[in-house]
Amino acid sequence: MKIIYFIRNSLHMYPPCLSQILYLDDLGQDLLVCFGSCDPTVKKILDERNIEYIDFNIQRNKNKYLGKIQSYSLYRKKVKEVLDSKYNEKDVLWFGTADSIFFLKKIVESKRYVMSILELYDDNDFYRKEIGKYINRAELVIACEYMRSRIMKSWWNLDEVPTTIPNKPYTHPREKHIIGSTSLTKDLIDQIRGKKIILYQGIISADRDLYILAKTLKQMDSDYYLVLMGQEFFDSVKIIRELYPKTIYLGFVPAPLHLEITSYANIGIANYDDSSLNNLFCAPNKIYEYSGFDIPMLCSNVIGLENTVGDAKAGICCDFEDTKSISAGLHKIIENQKDYSANAKVFFEQTNNLMVMEDVVTKLKKMRE
DSSP states (O other), rough: EEEEEEEEEEEOOOOOHHHHHHHHTTTTOOOEEEEOOOOHHHHHHHHHOOOEEEOOOOOOOOSSSHHHHHHHHHHHHHHHHHHHHOTTTTTTTEEGGGSSSSHHHHHHTTTEEEEOOOOTTOOOOHHHHHHHTTTOOOOOOEEHHHHHHHHHHHHHHHHHHOOEEOOOOOOOOOSOOOSSSSSSHHHHHHHHTOOOOOESSSSSSSSHHHHHHHHHHHTTTOOOOEEEEEEEETTHHHHHHHHHHHHOOOOOOOOTTHHHTTOOOOOOEOOSSSSSHHHTTTOOTHHHHHTTTTOEEEEOOOOIIIIIITTTEEEEEETTTTHHHHHHHHHHHHHHHHHHHHHHHHHHOOOOOOHHHHHHHHHHHHHOO
């Protein structure tokens, strides 16, 4: 049995997909990986493992709508070419993202396939409708958070609950205070070295969550620095820094280099609002990036974080719209840093995605018998 793994867009933009590919390779699975594009650093990983791949080299037209139509059309053509030349009836198709199977109905309707769905898309009617055209014929469905799996079963009346594979990175350095490997990370580490750090990594906007966090730190007269790492929108850093001067913005750092910065954090921030089911049942990889360094976390009190970080006592889940709640959470972590750090380590180590992937491959082989 060969698995032909498809990603419509850029493979390097989807760490969970790369992790799935590497776990399948670890299990000795015969693989062919096909993607719309891919960064050379990720291609190097595939080359080092002798994983066969095909780069569709899909260049997106700058016109937003025309570009999307053209990319779907070219992708469909490329998938058909691969299946015409590479596929036999023993093989399984694996679509790493929901939209990697869109508009392929006639091409895949007689073939075995797996669907990996990375988001809930409860606020995207188009995606929900398209997923519904394919999901009931999938031999297996993969989700990245357990409650999302249950919701998907209900939405589409599936025979089985989708398999949950959490967004834990395939590799993690685990070592605190990593020496920067590039001039960029060395310079950024010099800015934060020796400081007490509360780290937020992700999209940075001056929304209520980060604003209220900064307001809380000011009220506490904290000796911690608020370090922000990620893409900024709408002068958000300026607004946050004006409120809490001990704010350091490091800009966007490409993965996995960003982990060299993460290794210096004392407390990690993971916050999502309740504006969608996708947020309520969030599945962030950052909680594993933090916990791999034994970093305790201050999280918003959405279910996806309460069921993971909260249940593991790897941090505190609080109301990110309430300064008193944030302050109480921070004080509790700081006063019990060793305990939360130890629990974060256990949380990271108890998530075994290789074992889950082994079960998936076993199921696929049994379905073929």
